[in-house]
Amino acid sequence: MRERILYYSTNCYLDNVEGMEPFKDRVSFREALLLGQAPDEGLFMPESIPQLSLDEILNLKGRPYTAAALLVAEAYLGADLPLETLKAVIESSYNYEVPLERVVDRRYVLRLDRGPTASFKDFAARMMARLMSHFRDPGKRLNVLVATSGDTGSAVGEAFKGVAGIDVYILYPREEVSGRQKKQLDTIGGNVRTLSVEGKFDDCQDLVKQAFADPALAGLNLTSANSINFGRILPQMIYYVYAYAQLAERGEEIVFSVPSGNFGDALGCEYARRMGLPVAQLVMPTNENDEFPRFLKTGRYEKISPSLACLSNAMNVGHPSNLARFFDLYGGTVDRTGRVHKMPDLEEMRNNIFSVSVSDEETRRTIRRAYDSYGLILEPHGAVGWRGLELYLEQTGRKVLCVSLETAHPAKFPEEIVSLLGISPELPASMRDIDSRTGEPLPMTGDYNVFRKFLEKTLKAMD
Secondary structure, X not given: OOOOOOEEEOOOOOOOEOOEOOOOOOEOHHHHHHHOOOOOOOOEEEOOOOOOOHHHHHOOOOOOHHHHHHHHHHHXXXXXXXXXXXXXXXXXXXOOOOOEEEEEOOEEEEEXXXXXXXXXXXXXXXXXXXXXXXXXXXXXXXXXXXXXXXXXXXXXXXXXXXXXXXXXXXXXXXXXXXXXXXXXXXOOOOOEEEEEEOOOHHHHHHHHHHHHHOHHHHHHOEEEOOOOOXXXXXXXXXXXXXXXXXXXXXXXXXXXXXXXXXXXXXXXXXXXXXHOOOEEEEXXXXXXXXXXXXXXXXXXXXXXXXXXXXXXXXXOOOOOOOHHHHHHHOOOEEOOOOOEEEOOOHHHHHHXXXXXXXXXXXXXXXXXXXXXXXXXXXXXXXHHHHHHHHHHHHHHOOOOEEEEEEOEOHHHOHHHHHHHHOOOOOOOHHHOOHHHOOOOOEEEOOOHHHHHHHHHHHOOOEO
């Protein structure tokens, strides 16, 4: 029987957080999952990181994705859930393929675009929805608030659609999602409602975080499905372990390139490395919102506000939430506002992480070059990941096993693909009826008082 892992807040060591008392308690996974965010606006972190042996990882070679999922999830949840329950959660979460596509030499693309909403967010959202359904208090309605810059919202909405006792409210920036992304969001229906916010993704994220910290809303059973919730991070560790097991020779190191916006996906890789995965380097390319590569270069952190609207819209984040977790893992502290209270170990961070900003023009050139050179069709986020990997290899001269993540299906960005490549990517099965769906969002300003009144009027606390 595994020892139960407890969770603490990234703000627990601060004297105060803008007048808030630091949350110094330790909570179970269930509490961390259902709370979403700590009461002091910090993010929950596991007190210990379970270890996987190289033999356990390599034994996954040739086995289905669900085997990797069970290995990783059981390491964290073995003391919280019966094994049969965990198996059932995993089997119902991952019933689609996870292709690893060789591009050239020892460079691969991990296609995370085959789930129900053709986005990597499906991997985390489906598992989290099933865990929340299992852990929620009977008789109480759970109200999930989620801010999205593109794909998170539809993945969460589809994952929670029809789940008994849970309502979902998705906030997205009105002018910064693609037409297909908007259609996906607005037409989920049922227990899922969308709010079209006048502003940026960071405005949506701030509304959600303020609601979690608002004592006036304490009775509404609010929780998060954003990557501020550790329930989103845990499933995102799995595909790194799976990819390594399928591709690597024994003891071989690997480089992962992860297009990075709110940093939850890259954080999954950081945790996998700390669990024992032989990751030589975590490459974290951003779009023109370059606050993190600038920080690694200069040692000064300055968030970008408002965030810049870029082609890779799901990465339009001026202050990534999960930077707080990265800082914590490297011995530092940064709060919700972007204020650094304690610097992380910058030298160690630079040793393990490579980050670079990729402009929109570079993104477009990468899409064209990847197709012309290899017949590889990338959408803007995957192109940022691929270009980041190219720059890393150019600067280091390393010849090593590499995997770049393709995080959304190219068909979600048809205008850009047609314009750049002259082809129209075929819609995946999950999106073929999207143009015939109907639904409208609720317009919302970025004023928190307006949002709070909406929540007080609309949300139900009991079944």
